[in-house]
Amino acid sequence: xxxxxxxxxxxxYVDHIEEQITQLPEYxxxxxxxxxxxxxxxxxxxxxxxxxxxxxxxxxxxxxKFTIETEINNSLNYLDLTLxxxxxxxxxxxxxxxxxxxxxxxxxxxxxPQIKTPSFNFMFHRLLNTPLTLENFNQELATIIQIGxxxxxxxxxxLNIFHxxxxxxxxxxxxxHLKTSSRYIAIPYYPHIHNDISKILTTHNMNITARSHPTLxxxxxxxxxxxxxxxxAGIYEINCNDCQLSYxxxxxxNLKTRFKEHxxxxxxxxxxxxTLEKKHTISLDNTKLLHHSDQFNKxxxxxxxxxxxxKHNNKQLVNDITDCPEQHLYKMLHPFxxxxxx
Ligand SMILES: [Zn+2]
Numbered sequence: 001x002x003x004x005x006x007x008x009x010x011x012x013y014v015d016h017i018e019e020q021i022t023q024l025p026e027y028x029x030x031x032x033x034x035x036x037x038x039x040x041x042x043x044x045x046x047x048x049x050x051x052x053x054x055x056x057x058x059x060x061x062x063x064x065k066f067t068i069e070t071e072i073n074n075s076l077n078y079l080d081l082t083l084x085x086x087x088x089x090x091x092x093x094x095x096x097x098x099x100x101x102x103x104x105x106x107x108x109x110x111x112x113p114q115i116k117t118p119s120f121n122f123m124f125h126r127l128l129n130t131p132l133t134l135e136n137f138n139q140e141l142a143t144i145i146q147i148g149x150x151x152x153x154x155x156x157x158x159l160n161i162f163h164x165x166x167x168x169x170x171x172x173x174x175x176x177h178l179k180t181s182s183r184y185i186a187i188p189y190y191p192h193i194h195n196d197i198s199k200i201l202t203t204h205n206m207n208i209t210a211r212s213h214p215t216l217x218x219x220x221x222x223x224x225x226x227x228x229x230x231x232x233a234g235i236y237e238i239n240c241n242d243c244q245l246s247y248x249x250x251x252x253x254n255l256k257t258r259f260k261e262h263x264x265x266x267x268x269x270x271x272x273x274x275t276l277e278k279k280h281t282i283s284l285d286n287t288k289l290l291h292h293s294d295q296f297n298k299x300x301x302x303x304x305x306x307x308x309x310x311k312h313n314n315k316q317l318v319n320d321i322t323d324c325p326e327q328h329l330y331k332m333l334h335p336f337x338x339x340x341x342x
Contacts, residue, residue, distance in 0.1 A: 013064075014035070020061050021058055026054035029044055030042055030044065092131055094127070094143075102147040104116075105119070107151060111189065111212060112189040120161045124144065124161060124162050124166070128169045145158060184208075185206050185209070187209075187210065188210070188213055229292075230256040230259075232254060233255070234290065234291045235291040235303050235306055236287055237249075237310075238262060238282050238287045239282075239287070239288075240271070240274065240280050240318075241283060245271075245274060246317055247271035247318045249271075249319075252294050252296055263282065
C-alpha cells in the first residue's frame with residue numbers, strides 16, 4: 001500500500017475474485033450485491049446454513065480473507081449508513097463509528113472560512129442526499145449542530161451553510177446541467193486581504209481556496225528520521241586509499257549504490273579503471289558527499305564546479321575531463337571560494 005495505484009490494483013483484484021464468486025452455486029440466493037472497494041453489501045434470500053456454506057466458499061477462492069457481519073434487530077451498518085429493514089422497505093440512518101470523534105477545526109482557529117466550512121458542507125450534503133425519515137433527519141441535524149457547538153461554531157454560521165447547501169442540492173436536482181466548470185486555485189491565507197483577492201479572481205472564473213501557512217512547528221521541527229549520508233544523492237568525492245588521486249562524480253541515486261558500481265567498474269568509470277589497473281583500493285569511508293541534491297541539472301553544474309575547484313587547488317583528479325560549455329563561467333568564479341568549505 002502507499003503507492004498511488006495501490007487502490008486501483010486492489011479494486012482490480014477484488015473485481016477478479018468477485019467474478020468467481022458469481023459462479024458459485026450458492027450465488028443464486030443473492031438478490032443484491034454491491035461493493036465499495038472492499039466493503040460488500042449483500043441481500044441474502046437463502047437460509048443461514050446456506051449462507052455459512054457460501055461464506056466458506058468465498059474464503060476458499062483466494063488468500064483474501066473476508067469477514068461477515070449479519071443484521072441485528074433488522075439493522076446493519078454499511079459504510080456510513082445504518083440500514084434497517086421495515087415491513088416494506090429499508091430505512092436509512094447516518095452511521096458513525098464508535099471511535100469517531102466530533103473534533104473539527106475550531107471556530108476560533110486562524111483558518112480561512114473556506115477551510116472551516118467543508119466539514120459542514122460534507123455533513124449537510126450527506127444529510128440532504130440520504131433518504132432519511134423525518135425523525136432520523138432531525139436527529140442527524142441535531143447531531144451536526146452539536147458537533148459545531150462543541151467546536152464553538154455560532155448557530156448562524158452553521159445554518160447559513162445548511163441553507164446554502166440545501167439551495168445548491170435543490171438546484172442540482174432540478175437543473176443538473178447547470179454545473180459550471182471553473183478553475184480552482186489555492187493561495188496562502190492572509191486574513192485581511194484574502195477576501196479582496198478572492199473577489200478579483202472570482203470575476204475571472206477562478207475558484208479560490210485558502211492554503212494554510214506552514215506553522216512554527218512545521219518550520220522548526222523536522223519529524224523525518226535523519227538519512228545516512230551514504231543513502232543520499234548528490235556530488236561525491238572518492239579518494240584512492242593508495243595514492244593521491246581523487247574522483248569527483250554525480251549521482252541521482254544513493255551514494256552507496258553508485259560506489260559499488262565504481263568498485264566493480266561496471267559501468268566503466270575513471271576511478272574504477274584506476275583501481276583495476278594499479279591494483280589500488282577505494283572505500284566508502286574514504287568517500288565524501290560534497291553536495292546533497294537529486295536534481296540533475298543542479299548537480300551537473302555543481303559537479304563541474306567541484307572539478308574546476310579541485311583543479312584550481314592542484315588536486316589530482318582521475319576524472320576524464322572534457323570541455324564543458326559552462327567552463328568559462330567557473331573561470332570567472334575562481335576568485336571566490338565556495339561557502340561550504342569555510
Ligand atoms: Zn590510486
